[in-house]
Amino acid sequence: MKVSYLWLKDYLGESLPTPKLLEELITFHAFEIESIEQVGEDTIIDIDILPNRSSDCLSHRGIAKEISAIIDQKLLVDPLRKSLPALSLADDLLVTVEDPTLCTRYSSSFIAGVKVGPSPQWLKERLEVLGQRSINNIVDATNYVMFNIGQPLHAFDAQKLGEKNGKRHIGVRTSREGEVITTLDGATHNLSKGTLLITDAVGSNVLGIAGIKGGKHAEVTTETTDIVIEAAHFNPVAIRRTSRELKLRTDASLRFENRPSSHLTRFALQEVEELISTIAGGVLKGGTDFYPTLEEPVTGPVTVSEINTLLGTEMVEKDVVAILKRLDFTYTNRRDNFTITAPFERSDLHIKEDFIEEVGRIYGYKKITAQNLPLPPEKPRINKRFYYSERIRRALIEQGFSEVYTYTLCDEGIVELANPLAADKSALRVSLKNGLTESLKLNEKNAAFLGLDTIKIFELGMVFTKEEESLELGIGVLSFNSKKKQEFIKDTFDDLEKVLMQALGSNGVSGKINDNVFLLNVDDLIKTLPEPVAYESLFEEPQKVTYKTLSPYPFALRDIAVWTPEGTREDDVVAIMSQESGDLLIKNFLFDKFEKDGRISYAFHLVFQSSDRTLTDDELSVIMERMTNVLNGQNGWEVR
Numbered sequence: 313m314k315v316s317y318l319w320l321k322d323y324l325g326e327s328l329p330t331p332k333l334l335e336e337l338i339t340f341h342a343f344e345i346e347s348i349e350q351v352g353e354d355t356i357i358d359i360d361i362l363p364n365r366s367s368d369c370l371s372h373r374g375i376a377k378e379i380s381a382i383i384d385q386k387l388l389v390d391p392l393r394k395s396l397p398a399l400s401l402a403d404d405l406l407v408t409v410e411d412p413t414l415c416t417r418y419s420s421s422f423i424a425g426v427k428v429g430p431s432p433q434w435l436k437e438r439l440e441v442l443g444q445r446s447i448n449n450i451v452d453a454t455n456y457v458m459f460n461i462g463q464p465l466h467a468f469d470a471q472k473l474g475e476k477n478g479k480r481h482i483g484v485r486t487s488r489e490g491e492v493i494t495t496l497d498g499a500t501h502n503l504s505k506g507t508l509l510i511t512d513a514v515g516s517n518v519l520g521i522a523g524i525k526g527g528k529h530a531e532v533t534t535e536t537t538d539i540v541i542e543a544a545h546f547n548p549v550a551i552r553r554t555s556r557e558l559k560l561r562t563d564a565s566l567r568f569e570n571r572p573s574s575h576l577t578r579f580a581l582q583e584v585e586e587l588i589s590t591i592a593g594g595v596l597k598g599g600t601d602f603y604p605t606l607e608e609p610v611t612g613p614v615t616v617s618e619i620n621t622l623l624g625t626e627m628v629e630k631d632v633v634a635i636l637k638r639l640d641f642t643y644t645n646r647r648d649n650f651t652i653t654a655p656f657e658r659s660d661l662h663i664k665e666d667f668i669e670e671v672g673r674i675y676g677y678k679k680i681t682a683q684n685l686p687l688p689p690e691k692p693r694i695n696k697r698f699y700y701s702e703r704i705r706r707a708l709i710e711q712g713f714s715e716v717y718t719y720t721l722c723d724e725g726i727v728e729l730a731n732p733l734a735a736d737k738s739a740l741r742v743s744l745k746n747g748l749t750e751s752l753k754l755n756e757k758n759a760a761f762l763g764l765d766t767i768k769i770f771e772l773g774m775v776f777t778k779e780e781e782s783l784e785l786g787i788g789v790l791s792f793n794s795k796k797k798q799e800f801i802k803d804t805f806d807d808l809e810k811v812l813m814q815a816l817g818s819n820g821v822s823g824k825i826n827d828n829v830f831l832l833n834v835d836d837l838i839k840t841l842p843e844p845v846a847y848e849s850l851f852e853e854p855q856k857v858t859y860k861t862l863s864p865y866p867f868a869l870r871d872i873a874v875w876t877p878e879g880t881r882e883d884d885v886v887a888i889m890s891q892e893s894g895d896l897l898i899k900n901f902l903f904d905k906f907e908k909d910g911r912i913s914y915a916f917h918l919v920f921q922s923s924d925r926t927l928t929d930d931e932l933s934v935i936m937e938r939m940t941n942v943l944n945g946q947n948g949w950e951v952r
Contacts, residue, residue, distance in 0.1 A: 331357060
């Protein structure tokens with residue numbers, strides 16, 4: 313979320329740290345800072361608000377409150393701690409809510425006699441530095457309050473609503489089959505049944521998609537004189553579902569999806585009423601407040617001992633009290649046993665550990681001394697399955713095999729899922745074979761790029777039947793020499809049985825060969841092996857490994873063969889080819905060499921790839937033609 317430094321200064325005055333210092337304080341006590349950017353005379357700080365804090369911190373007031381707690385400085389003003397006046401019910405406005413689980417609160421204000429026009433310069437600037445376009449003074453006022461305290465608002469032109477018995481009637485209901493709405497941006501949306509809507513219950517017109525975007529029907533224009541301001545609390549799941557379905561994500565929907573407190577609605581209306589009165593005039597005629605179930609504040613018990621145990625600190629009662637006051641938490645305390653009540657806007661706090669985390673981050677994680685974990689009272693048992701799995705893994709890697717991980721979920725199996733993630737992931741696998749076969753196919757596509765004439769992979773993974781789950785070893789082998797393929801596979805698996813017997817100290821290892829995959833039930837084998845006494849012999853010093861970034865663009869293959877005079881080395885040919893192709897020839901593999909009549913023939917696989925583009929056939933043809941001409945130009949050389 314982008315916040316304005318000057319806006320924050322309204323809350324904290326000269327005690328507000330510099331943007332650079334704010335970056336450090338917020339990072340180490342609350343959130344990561346994405347960027348800090350100078351915009352005109354203001355500084356915009358882009359803060360990565362975590363999902364658990366989006367209910368209260370997607371607002372300038374929320375961020376200002378965080379800063380005030382971190383620097384131990386009270387807010388100069390706090391719109392959420394003002395006294396709310398008694399609600400005066402509007403005589404000519406009625407609101408009905410069809411389903412209170414989808415709209416838990418609906419507050420509104422009826423204001424007559426406003427003058428719609430351009431916003432004052434200060435209001436335009438406040439919105440524009442955040443990337444918001446100024447619309448008019450009424451719409452800008454609702455947006456300002458949303459960015460200020462986090463409660464989305466919407467304004468309707470009251471004169472465009474139908475009247476019955478002298479009353480305008482707003483309804484909150486779900487959509488019917490075939491309903492359509494044209495939103496404020498001019499887009500038309502076909503609504504699926506069950507979409508939560510704001511409607512004109514008299515004229516049956518759709519006024520807006522609840523919590524997401526208003527409709528054209530009751531748009532506020534320069535002709536508007538009477539307005540209804542909506543401040544509601546909608547079900548976050550319903551808002552998220554509709555937003556995704558319509559591919560319509562707005563600042564309002566973002567906030568409603570993260571469950572702001574239902575207590576915000578009246579505070580937001582109070583703020584917007586005062587602002588509209590100042591910049592657009594008008595008279596408040598009253599309002600409505602549908603609020604059947606009061607949202608109770610969150611309360612949690614916690615002791616100083618529990619705080620210190622979880623955080624690794626040595627705080628005493630006065631330390632905890634000071635932090636609770638900085639956070640604006642109320643509490644009772646009896647002999648270091650606290651019962652803490654969070655302010656209404658902190659709907660993210662639910663359990664004891666949440667309150668302890670709040671104490672810890674304000675205290676400062678940098679102050680917490682690192683401590684070694686206590687040693688277990690008894691030496692941990694050696695896990696037999698893990699021990700022998702590591703022996704198998706190391707033995708296969710030493711033989712040039714690469715480990716792969718394939719999906720545990722598949723399209724069919726004995727054990728089916730009650731709620732499958734997808735049609736092709738509806739069951740638990742009964743064998744590693746299908747996954748390894750698919751992996752071999754995928755690896756085959758890159759074999760030429762890697763210069764491989766064989767692919768050797770393995771997996772240690774769980775397989776499932778109705779009776780049990782067991783650990784299986786699967787080994788896959790693929791050879792590109794068709795003449796020796798079956799012979800190579802058989803010899804490889806015969807050798808592997810001997811390798812595994814030696815690595816495990818077993819008298820016999822017998823698996824099943826299915827095409828080019830070898831399968832072995834490891835759990836059955838482990839039962840015949842002795843109990844291990846230590847892990848230490850399994851681990852060795854790690855080898856030094858270097859990494860090179862792979863190009864995201866596809867590689868291309870070409871072959872070339874050339875006759876050379878006797879005594880010509882392979883490196884001599886490679887040097888010329890590399891010189892003529894520049895950086896695009898990334899690899900070459902000699903796949904054939906023979907001598908005849910005093911000459912040597914070299915044949916190469918050439919791998920071309922660019923780090924910044926996809927190579928075209930025309931581009932490669934030019935390179936190959938140039939390479940051929942240069943090779944043919946060498947004394948006694950001939951490309952064949």
